[in-house]
Amino acid sequence: MSSAALAISPARLWKALAIAATLALLSACAQSPVGLRSEVGPPIHGDNRPHPGVARARTLPIQGMDVARYQGAIDYSKVYAAGVHFVYMKATEGKDYVDPAFADNWRRARASGMAHGAYHFMTWCSTAAQQAAWFVKNVPADPTALPPVLDLEWNHGSSCKNKFPKADVLEKIRVMLKVMEQHTGKLPIIYTDMTFHHDILEGEHFDNAFWLRSTAAEPPQRYGARRWMMWQWTQTGVLNGVVGEVDRNAFYGDENDWTVFLLTGCDPRVIDALGPEGRCQLVK
Numbered sequence: 001m002s003s004a005a006l007a008i009s010p011a012r013l014w015k016a017l018a019i020a021a022t023l024a025l026l027s028a029c030a031q032s033p034v035g036l037r038s039e040v041g042p043p044i045h046g047d048n049r050p051h052p053g054v055a056r057a058r059t060l061p062i063q064g065m066d067v068a069r070y071q072g073a074i075d076y077s078k079v080y081a082a083g084v085h086f087v088y089m090k091a092t093e094g095k096d097y098v099d100p101a102f103a104d105n106w107r108r109a110r111a112s113g114m115a116h117g118a119y120h121f122m123t124w125c126s127t128a129a130q131q132a133a134w135f136v137k138n139v140p141a142d143p144t145a146l147p148p149v150l151d152l153e154w155n156h157g158s159s160c161k162n163k164f165p166k167a168d169v170l171e172k173i174r175v176m177l178k179v180m181e182q183h184t185g186k187l188p189i190i191y192t193d194m195t196f197h198h199d200i201l202e203g204e205h206f207d208n209a210f211w212l213r214s215t216a217a218e219p220p221q222r223y224g225a226r227r228w229m230m231w232q233w234t235q236t237g238v239l240n241g242v243v244g245e246v247d248r249n250a251f252y253g254d255e256n257d258w259t260v261f262l263l264t265g266c267d268p269r270v271i272d273a274l275g276p277e278g279r280c281q282l283v284k
Contacts, residue, residue, distance in 0.1 A: 035115025046238030057233035062251035076112035078241030091118035095130035117146030125160035132179035
């Protein structure tokens, strides 16, 4: 066999080193990012209005929730013990709104040991620069937190109800994603729904992982070939520790995939491509 055949590509070498470092961190019980804890219980599959089209989501091993001020005071220790691995919480919206529960949610989730991250709800009547500055001002650059999320929907419930040209919207999105990555050091995740994906995102390439809303069918039935990492599968979830209903979500992979995601901030399926670029950094 020739020496060329024995050569290892930089991408594969980086992935091998990342996996080796991950195993070393775990075996040595080194300080780990929030969310790497064995006490999490089996998932609770509560849903006030379960839809048969998303039955598989309830069987996926890594479960999460997303919250905002509407959920009130959350007992994160109870939620975590119930089998919820992660929470995303609303932090900011547009250029001048902070969710009033954000600081308390962040503090409580961190204290419980649950993996937690922040999301920004994008609006279309203010500039990306204004919104990016607002996000940077209000969201901690915490290396142990989950990657930030950019929530992309049309703003039907706000005073800014217009739909803007695709090119203009995509430019705003890319500006916002770049600043969020620079601020947190982690590749942001894109959350979206079917309408916005169809109007703006379908056919567009992003290095970012996708978090897709699909509450009556599995994501491929609604989003075609778009690969997803997280799936919002109900808005009527029920969890011990949360008063009332809550959005529930699932991660695509198993415990090993989840650990790699926590330690690198990247979808494990893209580490080969993005790791050598320095965009999937091991948490120290």
